[in-house]
Amino acid sequence: MSELAIRRGAAPALAVRGLSYAYPQASQPALEDVSFEVSPGEFVLLAGRSASGKSSLLKAACGLVPHFHGGEIEGEVRVADLDAIAAGPGELAAAVGYLAQDPETQVVSTTVAAEIELPLAMRGDEPAARARAVEEVALALAIPHLLDRAVDTLSGGELQRAALAAALVTRPRLILLDEPTSQLDPVAGDELIWLLRRLNEEWGVAVLLAEHRLERCLAAADRVLAMEAGRLSFDGAPADFLAWSRDNDPALETPAARLFSLAGIDPLPIGVREARRTLDHCGGEGGTPSERLVLLGQPDLGRPATPHPSKLSEEGVPPSQPLTFGATGLWVELDRGEEPRDVLKGIDLKIRRGERVALMGRNGAGKSTLLRAAAGLHEPTAGKLSVDSIALLTQNPSDYLVRERVGDELPGETGLAALRVVDLEHKVDADPRDLSGGERQRLALAIALAGQMEGEQLPGLVALDEPTRGMDHARKGEFVRLIGELAQRGAAVVVATHDVEFASEFADRVVLLGDGVVIADGPMPEILSGGWYFATEVARVLDLPGVVTPEQGAAALRGEAP
Amino acid sequence: MKSPFAYQPRPRPLQLASPGASVAYLGAIVLVAFLYSNPLVLVAAGVAATSAGLLAGARRAVGLALKMGLALGLLIVVVNAVVVNRGETVLARLGEWPLFGRVDVTLEAIVAGLSGGLRAAVTIVAAAVYSACVDPDRVLRALRPLAGRSALTATLVSRLVPVAAADAARLRDAARLRGPGAAAVGKGPLARRLLAGSLDRAVDVAATLELRGYSLDAPRARNRRSRSRYDRRFYAVAALLLAAAIAGKVLGADDFQTYPAVEIGLGPATLALSALVALSGLAPLRRKPKRQAPHHADGTKVPLYGGKSSRRQSGAGVARV
Numbered sequence: 036m037s038e039l040a041i042r043r044g045a046a047p048a049l050a051v052r053g054l055s056y057a058y059p060q061a062s063q064p065a066l067e068d069v070s071f072e073v074s075p076g077e078f079v080l081l082a083g084r085s086a087s088g089k090s091s092l093l094k095a096a097c098g099l100v101p102h103f104h105g106g107e108i109e110g111e112v113r114v115a116d117l118d119a120i121a122a123g124p125g126e127l128a129a130a131v132g133y134l135a136q137d138p139e140t141q142v143v144s145t146t147v148a149a150e151i152e153l154p155l156a157m158r159g160d161e162p163a164a165r166a167r168a169v170e171e172v173a174l175a176l177a178i179p180h181l182l183d184r185a186v187d188t189l190s191g192g193e194l195q196r197a198a199l200a201a202a203l204v205t206r207p208r209l210i211l212l213d214e215p216t217s218q219l220d221p222v223a224g225d226e227l228i229w230l231l232r233r234l235n236e237e238w239g240v241a242v243l244l245a246e247h248r249l250e251r252c253l254a255a256a257d258r259v260l261a262m263e264a265g266r267l268s269f270d271g272a273p274a275d276f277l278a279w280s281r282d283n284d285p286a287l288e289t290p291a292a293r294l295f296s297l298a299g300i301d302p303l304p305i306g307v308r309e310a311r312r313t314l315d316h317c318g319g320e321g322g323t324p325s326e327r328l329v330l331l332g333q334p335d336l337g338r339p340a341t342p343h344p345s346k347l348s349e350e351g352v353p354p355s356q357p358l359t360f361g362a363t364g365l366w367v368e369l370d371r372g373e374e375p376r377d378v379l380k381g382i383d384l385k386i387r388r389g390e391r392v393a394l395m396g397r398n399g400a401g402k403s404t405l406l407r408a409a410a411g412l413h414e415p416t417a418g419k420l421s422v423d424s425i426a427l428l429t430q431n432p433s434d435y436l437v438r439e440r441v442g443d444e445l446p447g448e449t450g451l452a453a454l455r456v457v458d459l460e461h462k463v464d465a466d467p468r469d470l471s472g473g474e475r476q477r478l479a480l481a482i483a484l485a486g487q488m489e490g491e492q493l494p495g496l497v498a499l500d501e502p503t504r505g506m507d508h509a510r511k512g513e514f515v516r517l518i519g520e521l522a523q524r525g526a527a528v529v530v531a532t533h534d535v536e537f538a539s540e541f542a543d544r545v546v547l548l549g550d551g552v553v554i555a556d557g558p559m560p561e562i563l564s565g566g567w568y569f570a571t572e573v574a575r576v577l578d579l580p581g582v583v584t585p586e587q588g589a590a591a592l593r594g595e596a597p
Numbered sequence: 598m599k600s601p602f603a604y605q606p607r608p609r610p611l612q613l614a615s616p617g618a619s620v621a622y623l624g625a626i627v628l629v630a631f632l633y634s635n636p637l638v639l640v641a642a643g644v645a646a647t648s649a650g651l652l653a654g655a656r657r658a659v660g661l662a663l664k665m666g667l668a669l670g671l672l673i674v675v676v677n678a679v680v681v682n683r684g685e686t687v688l689a690r691l692g693e694w695p696l697f698g699r700v701d702v703t704l705e706a707i708v709a710g711l712s713g714g715l716r717a718a719v720t721i722v723a724a725a726v727y728s729a730c731v732d733p734d735r736v737l738r739a740l741r742p743l744a745g746r747s748a749l750t751a752t753l754v755s756r757l758v759p760v761a762a763a764d765a766a767r768l769r770d771a772a773r774l775r776g777p778g779a780a781a782v783g784k785g786p787l788a789r790r791l792l793a794g795s796l797d798r799a800v801d802v803a804a805t806l807e808l809r810g811y812s813l814d815a816p817r818a819r820n821r822r823s824r825s826r827y828d829r830r831f832y833a834v835a836a837l838l839l840a841a842a843i844a845g846k847v848l849g850a851d852d853f854q855t856y857p858a859v860e861i862g863l864g865p866a867t868l869a870l871s872a873l874v875a876l877s878g879l880a881p882l883r884r885k886p887k888r889q890a891p892h893h894a895d896g897t898k899v900p901l902y903g904g905k906s907s908r909r910q911s912g913a914g915v916a917r918v
Contacts, residue, residue: 103803103804123807123812124807125807125810125813126810128808128810133808139760140760141805144734145732146732146734153811157809157810183608185605185606201809407770412773426776429774434770437782437789437790438780443780444779445780446780449778450780453778483775485775485776485777485778
């Protein structure tokens with residue numbers, strides 16, 4: 036088929052027919068009889084729980100499976116009319132771009148410009164053509180200012196954009212993205228999704244995007260594919276997907292759809308704008324959602340009292356519990372190889388036992404630095420910091436696992452006590468590598484807790500740094516339960532997270548950091564309903580103070596007290 | 598924290614030049630250090646390497662390399678003084694030492710050690726400047742058509758080193774964060790864990806290289822990068838240094854003898870060569886662009902911004918520079 040025919044859309048950007056695949060020595064196939072097509076210029080969202088086969092499918096579409104990973108493959112994969120199973124990833128590079136979850140291992144050059152230019156240089160393009168392509172893709176992704184920067188000085192969001200630019204510079208027909216927003220804050224995550232939509236519309240690039248946080252990208256998608264245990268379980272329009280997920284897999288429902296389901300409103304909305312329009316239609320024209328609820332005859336629901344007001348003192352701390360963390364005028368300076376920089380700039384914060392605190396803010400706002408300073412990994416430059424005892428779980432739980440048996444990581448009675456806290460005492464003889472992702476995380480937490488407990492009494496502060504990266508909704512639910520148990524046992528639980536929906540499920544208090552200072556600190560419903568980026572989808576739909584979860588929103592819409 | 602020796606892109610001539618020109622220039626300085634033993638010439642080569650690094654903005658790399666180079670130089674001086682008993686000017690008789698036998702410290706052995714130490718210091722500083730100022734990607738891509746597999750291996754290693762360093766820092770932090778009831782982590786398990794993690798990382802990086810088309814046949818003719826405007830300057834300085842070094846050898850500029858007595862030649866050839874070598878360190882100097890007054894179509898000068906002319910007053914043909 037001619038190049039022009041492919042460009043004009045005669046050939047699908049991706050055609051998968053009867054694809055089955057098993058990794059080497061795997062007992063279960065990763066993909067089973069998967070068939071679908073992606074048309075040129077289509078934006079397709081790939082949904083599914085963890086380990087449902089999304090990543091394997093993306094790797095098959097770019098040739099890494101089976102060329103790089105080996106294994107047994109059946110069926111047909113064609114990318115812009117190229118046989119992806121016969122051709123290797125290098126030959127497919129001009130037709131398909133691939134962006135994985137972790138941007139750190141997706142850059143191989145020293146500078147951003149060199150990284151973007153690499154695929155063109157490998158293809159043998161002329162210097163002038165390379166210079167123009169680099170310039171254009173940098174402009175499209177709004178990164179011309181990064182071109183001369185060294186890649187190891189970039190933030191996670193910047194690195195992700197640089198990797199995306201390298202994937203797009205050959206003007207591929209198809210771009211594959213595997214949870215590209217999992218390490219980004221809500222602002223950077225939203226920016227990336229809308230950037231993809233713009234590229235999709237203006238450049239005509241077909242997009243196949245695997246993502247857990249569906250509420251972030253459903254409105255941008257033309258179509259949704261859902262995977263379940265290696266099989267395609269749904270293929271249709273976003274609105275139909277919402278109805279399907281409600282009936283078949285509620286873990287894939289978006290918060291706005293769940294809100295409407297609980298409130299008995301149809302059709303289910305694919306995004307905030309559509310939800311607001313539907314509510315407009317229900318409640319008359321104009322005004323804010325709270326005013327529209329007044330029109331619906333529910334005048335008191337728009338202004339619920341701030342939840343838990345009695346629990347909090349003026350400082351936002353339940354005064355009956357002992358203080359476990361106190362920072363006064365805390366400054367921390369870090370030197371990451373360029374100029375030393377103040378990461379924390381006079382933090383004042385108190386946390387008491389039993390509190391469940393979500394620590395939020397943009398990438399680089401100082402969340403991890405605050406937790407690391409509390410754990411003694413960074414020395415304060417100025418100010419006071421007092422922590423009675425702390426167990427910190429950093430962003431990579433695998434870093435804690437160095438032995439081949441759970442019992443060897445946590446020997447003796449103290450080890451068993453820690454395993455009991457995370458409900459893993461029955462895994463004492465297992466190899467940590469055989470545990471599921473969630474179990475590995477709980478084991479790492481037990482390692483941090485071990486020996487810090489007096490009997491069953493937990494350390495004063497349990498701190499978790501981005502524990503839900505790449506987790507599906509079901510696994511996040513398990514984590515919410517664990518956090519609740521830890522707080523009930525008397526520990527203050529502080530979780531640094533970008534995930535506002537997760538924060539709304541576990542936290543009773545939110546501390547928002549901005550460039551090293553506390554810019555908001557208060558009850559969770561108040562903070563997560565009072566903004567745009569750091570607000571839940573339900574809060575953005577209803578715009579009611581204090582209403583952040585689908586359950587609260589549905590109660591408000593039904594005329595009940597939230 | 599980033600290593601001071603890691604390449605840092607800066608808009609300076611040495612970084613902007615093609616890798617061939619930068620390597621030729623720094624290589625010429627090192628070659629002078631290996632061709633000559635005269636301490637004056639070696640000091641000049643050290644000054645050149647240091648100036649080049651400072652002018653290229655690699656202050657931290659040069660500072661650290663100087664410390665390392667001078668420490669190594671001192672060690673060479675001490676070892677040479679202890680091990681070599683030759684020379685007429687005995688400064689100290691230290692008697693019989695086990696393994697070394699009789700140890701006499703002579704002025705000649707110290708000066709000979711000084712010459713070797715200076716050479717080592719020059720090499721270390723020049724290597725540090727190369728590391729901090731020459732883009733390794735461009736070097737590897739230049740090598741790729743000649744030795745594809747070696748270039749691929751070098752690319753993988755050069756990317757994995759900083760990634761492994763970051764992994765090691767994270768693993769050390771995690772080891773510090775283990776509760777007192779968890780099994781202690783020694784260096785062995787930590788090293789094994791780092792190695793296993795590095796293999797996973799290597800697979801990821803290799804997959805990325807594969808996706809970027811690294812496995813395709815290396816294009817030769819079309820893979821030439823456009824030259825930098827600084828290339829000629831560095832090639833010219835390198836050629837000049839080499840020519841001067843060879844001429845200096847012929848003219849006796851390396852007039853230097855350590856045993857049996859120290860004789861350091863300080864003739865005109867040596868002095869001229871030393872001055873030239875030291876001045877070669879100014880090659881990475883960035884020239885400020887000249888402020889040239891633009892001209893009107895009729896050839897008359899347009900005054901610089903702030904100046905006055907009848908044309909400007911009339912509001913026509915005014916250019917801001």
